[in-house]
Amino acid sequence: MSYSYDEQMFRQIIMDHYKTPRFKGLVEQPGFVTVHLKNPSCGDDMQVQTQVENGVITEVHHDGSGCSICCASASMMAQLVSGETIEQAQAKKQAFYDMVSGQGIDEELLDEAISLQGVAKLPPRIKCATLGWKAFEQTISKETVEQAEGVTIVTE
């Protein structure tokens, strides 16, 4: 990993999203797709709720419990994809997966989420970092939604 970073800043970003998550809490409204995912090995538990209109992600919510990496990552995810087109959101998701599997960091797409780049060196934690993204991915992919494993889907 050759990207230079400010460790202090990254710590602050992560703790901030962990302690004061953005878009946390689900809504009870029609028009949302909700996906519930769990990481059985550690008990992380994440629900992500998405509203899509005309190919644009108009709203994203998340709720769940878990470790700092899981919670902070979900919050960053919600912030990153809100208001984006599906294509753009998918590009960000892919950029995040690439980063945590050590395949390069796209600062432009990932913005604050680059603070989690250290996860690439912690294989058992990659699942934590991607849980929110995986749930999000399923909310927007009907096909995946139907086949996916460990998914509870509430389409209202």
Add this chain to the structure above:
Amino acid sequence: MSYSYDEQMFRQIIMDHYKTPRFKGLVEQPGFVTVHLKNPSCGDDMQVQTQVENGVITEVHHDGSGCSICCASASMMAQLVSGETIEQAQAKKQAFYDMVSGQGIDEELLDEAISLQGVAKLPPRIKCATLGWKAFEQTISKETVEQAEGVTIVTE
């Protein structure tokens, strides 16, 4: 095994009991205790029926199917214990167990059954040789009868 024997004679005795078993076939009369034993590893299957009056074994019958050693041994057993006192029958049983486990041969007690002494050198076949004896033993031992494993008891 230091006992000297006539191999040819032993072969004849065994084949004779195998082909023309004595006391074969069960009876349907009151006063008999019947024990049914199986050797699960080879499918040998043996029923022995005993009538005891005043401490004397008045009648013994056996029926079943199995290999030459199992069938011949049951026939010899029936012949050996018929008309004996329980104590005497038990002594013969013990002598037989001793012989097939290589602990000496009591020709007086075992008579023709000494023809089976070679079983001592065939550990997997000891169970065949003793199956009829084991069933007999259980017919005369109430205590064993009650605890025994793999036993069907018909007391009439």
Add this chain to the structure above:
Amino acid sequence: MYNTDWTKDFPILNQEMNGKAFVYLDSAATSLTPEVVLEKMNEYYREYGVNVHRGVYAMGAKADGEFESVRDQVQKFIKASSREEIVFTRGTTTAINMVAFGYVLPKLQAGDEIVTSMSEHHANFVPWQVVAQKAGATLKFAPLDANGAVTPAALQSVMSEKTRFVALNHMSNVMSALNDVQALSRVTHEFGAEILIDGAQAVPHLSIDVQAIDCDFYAFSGHKMFGPTGVGVLYGKYACLQAMEPFEYGGAMIDQVQQFTTSYKDAPYRFESGTPMIAEVIGLGAAITYLEKIGYATIQTQIETLREYAIQQLEQLEQVEIYNPHNHEAATIAFNIKDVHSHDAVTVYDLEGVAIRAGHLCAQPLLSEIHQGSILRMSLQVYNTKADIDRFIAATKKASDFLDVLFL
């Protein structure tokens, strides 16, 4: 690569039995286990022998990874469409019981029919008897052809609109007859029923493609295909697995446990409760790798050659009665020696150092079909040699003099 000097991979072949070099002709009961499988299991215990599925530390993740990678391996090995269709079990017996009691029984109604055959191993027979009895369903038997196989027409002849489930073997364990399981699945599905294939004897000998077969379930054991004891596989179409009730309840298979209610994980994890057979699953992976390195073509050629060689010589012995002479893909020869009880015969082989099997072979229904109380079976695997057959034939010639064993 595997060693063509088989004694390197299977040191047990260097053992003696009753003072004679050991000839193993009982691979249909359990195959010998190659060194690579033992090494892989030892490696688990010596290098990362911790529990799986909860490993939040690196060594646990390593154990998890090795364990779960075998699921991928099995998926490819039997060509399942997804890794989630692979359930690790204790063996074929457990796998079939899981389907019988977790899938079939809950759906059965009185009057429904289950079809099996008289050539099944007890593991694929008794569970269906019990399930039928519990549900008030009827057990029907597809008739066998002269080789002991179930033809598609034979299956069709006993199917009806009441048939809910069919359970048949891929290759039987006594006659070693090969069933056309693809056609049997088709017939089953035409009647709207579902089918389980007992592959315990097939997997060591044939390449399996569960999607081509289109069966709903497929079961096999590790110990018959160069793997360790204590492990087997249940394949199920994902929708079938998802519709199946758990067989055992406990850790690892749960989602959330509350005081009065519990939710379960999705298949296949819902069927793997408690600490799994970790070393055994890892060993199974090594066995599959080993088997694939040898290749089914090599296995088949070797077995067919040896079997023909043995059959030719047995046929010259008039005291020998062969029950499956024409099953050319078979890995077994089922036979008896006239007027000699199988148990008398087997001791003769034993003292010659030759291990073959005698008895009902867990196939009492088949034995009653062929009117035999017990039987002899020799069975082959790739590590057998022509010399083994010669030793086998020499012992066969002595078997009529079965009392000799008492006077050696």
Add this chain to the structure above:
Amino acid sequence: MYNTDWTKDFPILNQEMNGKAFVYLDSAATSLTPEVVLEKMNEYYREYGVNVHRGVYAMGAKADGEFESVRDQVQKFIKASSREEIVFTRGTTTAINMVAFGYVLPKLQAGDEIVTSMSEHHANFVPWQVVAQKAGATLKFAPLDANGAVTPAALQSVMSEKTRFVALNHMSNVMSALNDVQALSRVTHEFGAEILIDGAQAVPHLSIDVQAIDCDFYAFSGHKMFGPTGVGVLYGKYACLQAMEPFEYGGAMIDQVQQFTTSYKDAPYRFESGTPMIAEVIGLGAAITYLEKIGYATIQTQIETLREYAIQQLEQLEQVEIYNPHNHEAATIAFNIKDVHSHDAVTVYDLEGVAIRAGHLCAQPLLSEIHQGSILRMSLQVYNTKADIDRFIAATKKASDFLDVLFL
């Protein structure tokens, strides 16, 4: 003798984790496996690796003998009154399910009561939930004392004439509280009910005498007591076993199979269908021998010493919250680090080479009792050392700075 240099018997202790010498503090999940156990299993595969129970040839008789002699060994080990009271299973989970579904469920009537506790492992909890639900019975929970134990009085408080069955642990897996199972059995029997003891955590630490306890069933796993994966034991009083329905149907457990009916062997064989876990049972025998050579006294002294040493130091760290400080016989310390999610903490330990467990520990009911979503558990076995504790404490001190792991 065992080696007092434990790395000889457990070469895994010479491994590294994340570049640091490996410290294993997760023996309650699975114990490490000594070389003698591996050697004994390898010996089976290399010297007589054939099937059991049908071996009519010498090598089969050898396998049979080795396998069955472990039954005698287990009988003596837990002081059962006969070898026929010992059933080999896949593990504790299977053993408990066998009793739940084969013994308890068939007897239950609507309105009956089953008693368990909130400190049970899921393996001794979920089956009873399911059984109660299927039968329309009520599940009741014996209250826990401050240490997480079920006292006889606590059990008594929930017993009634409707109680049919009681299922409690001997030692719990999180708090490691020791139950007075002899007194619990007495209370159970006073109400005319029967009791199963889950001994999975007790057997590695205490000498068991099932006759003194007078429990009706006792279950444990090999892999937690130096044995291999894939094997466990169900002890049952013989009359109870004889009254229990088979759990799996197939080969080896049958007496006679006819077309429509089957009769079964007596216990314990009726419960061991199919090819058993042969190598694993033989390995279990070696594990018992090993454990007995070390002796429970040595194990207990070592664990108690190390645990006190660890507790003393943990108590000086104000960020640490210990849930079972007063369980002096315990082999575990259950704790959390304030304001640190257990999964964040465990990575800190991991990177320090220290393996401890985090999560719900297959004990969600207990966690809900102590109002924790997840927890940390370190657990000890005889091969642990004072140096291990020092490493553990050092890691604990770093755990509050859990984000450091991202920036190493």
